[in-house]
Amino acid sequence: MAKIKSSKNATKKETIVEKASKLFFEKGFSASSMRDLAERVGVEAASLYNHIRSKEELLQEICFKAAQHYTENIDAIEKEDTPFIQKIEKILRFHIDQMINNYEVVQVVDRDWKHLSEPHLTNYHNERRAYRKRITAIVEEGIRRKEVKDIDAPTAVLIMLHAVSGIESWHRSVQKISAKDLEENILLILLKGLGK
Amino acid sequence: MAKIKSSKNATKKETIVEKASKLFFEKGFSASSMRDLAERVGVEAASLYNHIRSKEELLQEICFKAAQHYTENIDAIEKEDTPFIQKIEKILRFHIDQMINNYEVVQVVDRDWKHLSEPHLTNYHNERRAYRKRITAIVEEGIRRKEVKDIDAPTAVLIMLHAVSGIESWHRSVQKISAKDLEENILLILLKGLGK
DNA sequence: TACCCCTCCTAACAACCGTTAGTTTTATTA
DNA sequence: TAATAAAACTAACGGTTGTTAGGAGGGGTA
Numbered sequence: 001m002a003k004i005k006s007s008k009n010a011t012k013k014e015t016i017v018e019k020a021s022k023l024f025f026e027k028g029f030s031a032s033s034m035r036d037l038a039e040r041v042g043v044e045a046a047s048l049y050n051h052i053r054s055k056e057e058l059l060q061e062i063c064f065k066a067a068q069h070y071t072e073n074i075d076a077i078e079k080e081d082t083p084f085i086q087k088i089e090k091i092l093r094f095h096i097d098q099m100i101n102n103y104e105v106v107q108v109v110d111r112d113w114k115h116l117s118e119p120h121l122t123n124y125h126n127e128r129r130a131y132r133k134r135i136t137a138i139v140e141e142g143i144r145r146k147e148v149k150d151i152d153a154p155t156a157v158l159i160m161l162h163a164v165s166g167i168e169s170w171h172r173s174v175q176k177i178s179a180k181d182l183e184e185n186i187l188l189i190l191l192k193g194l195g196k
Numbered sequence: 197m198a199k200i201k202s203s204k205n206a207t208k209k210e211t212i213v214e215k216a217s218k219l220f221f222e223k224g225f226s227a228s229s230m231r232d233l234a235e236r237v238g239v240e241a242a243s244l245y246n247h248i249r250s251k252e253e254l255l256q257e258i259c260f261k262a263a264q265h266y267t268e269n270i271d272a273i274e275k276e277d278t279p280f281i282q283k284i285e286k287i288l289r290f291h292i293d294q295m296i297n298n299y300e301v302v303q304v305v306d307r308d309w310k311h312l313s314e315p316h317l318t319n320y321h322n323e324r325r326a327y328r329k330r331i332t333a334i335v336e337e338g339i340r341r342k343e344v345k346d347i348d349a350p351t352a353v354l355i356m357l358h359a360v361s362g363i364e365s366w367h368r369s370v371q372k373i374s375a376k377d378l379e380e381n382i383l384l385i386l387l388k389g390l391g392k
Numbered sequence: 393t394a395c396c397c398c399t400c401c402t403a404a405c406a407a408c409c410g411t412t413a414g415t416t417t418t419a420t421t422a
Numbered sequence: 423t424a425a426t427a428a429a430a431c432t433a434a435c436g437g438t439t440g441t442t443a444g445g446a447g448g449g450g451t452a
Contacts, residue, residue, distance in 0.1 A: 030226035155373065
């Protein structure tokens with residue numbers, strides 16, 4: 001009889017969530033079926049329900065764990081006593097790192113969070129908005145202190161966050177450039193601009 | 197008996213595609229059903245098949261018409277005899293305009309093109325790659341002529357294209373900033389950077 | 393009026409969906 | 423080794439999916 005083999009100290013539920021992240025990333029949440037997932041886990045579909053409550057719980061797990069991760073990071077950055085332009089740089093570096101090393105999860109969250117059902121949908125939506133507001137506040141303070149160009153802060157945040165998600169294409173390409181160089185190029189462009 | 201009312205000189209098929217764009221944008225391609233769509237069109241699901249061949253044909257229609265639109269634009273820009281930094285600016289302005297005024301289609305294409313089936317999937321993928329290569333070539337020429345900072349051109353293109361897609365969030369927000377101001381802010385950030 | 397054709401309808405198909413019930417196998421503990 | 427708990431299995435549920443078949447309405451032309 002087939003068994004779920006959990007690598008390392010991961011629970012079986014964690015193993016399922018991990019495989020789900022990969023599947024959802026590849027096919028999208030709605031186009032992924034529990035039978036798809038079961039096949040990848042190496043088990044029958046019904047067996048999954050010994051470990052999880054529903055398909056949607058998987059999405060919740062993915063979304064909220066990622067959100068927590070991002071929140072923890074900005075908690076730390078807010079506390080720091082560094083120039084605001086450096087705080088922005090650190091936020092960017094974190095997003096880039098996540099996009100490089102945890103892109104499956106990040107992409108699923110960004111693309112499929114709308115498929116959460118209430119009340120999780122509203123919860124997540126609020127968390128997302130709050131997170132962006134915190135970054136916006138940092139940018140605005142940077143502007144006030146003349147460290148940052150006088151631009152519309154919410155627009156700047158939108159651009160920063162979405163620009164980074166372009167890295168997903170980098171993953172699928174020939175990767176003529178290293179992850180480190182990629183990171184430096186992105187920072188250079190966003191902080192100093194394209195023009196000379 | 198209900199009838200499809202086509203606004204203006206649009207064929208009924210065009211009307212269906214338009215409603216489909218909106219529906220796919222809201223729920224995603226996979227989560228949208230033909231019965232959903234039929235309801236919005238004001239007709240029974242089966243009746244749609246007098247005008248279209250399949251659900252996927254709708255996605256094809258949306259993707260390839262958008263692709264053609266973008267290709268036509270870059271055709272024109274390549275022919276122009278203007279500084280390369282200005283060409284880049286024009287490309288950006290076009291993308292921003294599309295994102296503001298045609299965002300439903302743009303978002304559907306960006307998010308759901310992967311659900312195309314062969315051979316359309318490969319076709320579209322190639323078109324996409326070719327389009328990006330053309331922009332990359334412009335950026336590289338701009339670098340060679342010292343109009344653009346010496347950065348990794350493919351990375352710059354990824355950032356440009358994805359940064360603009362952040363505008364989607366602007367649509368749903370309170371819109372404290374006008375479309376024109378939004379456009380100028382984006383260009384300022386991407387061309388001159390965030391830092392002062 | 394009689395014809396045709398386009399477009400709508402109802403009904404239904406087979407396939408697939410997420411999920412549950414009930415049972416059997418495997419692992420753990422005593 | 424026997425008892426218990428955990429986790430797998432098979433079978434099936436009610437519902438939804440995209441799509442097709444066949445018939446009916448209704449406007450245009452002869």
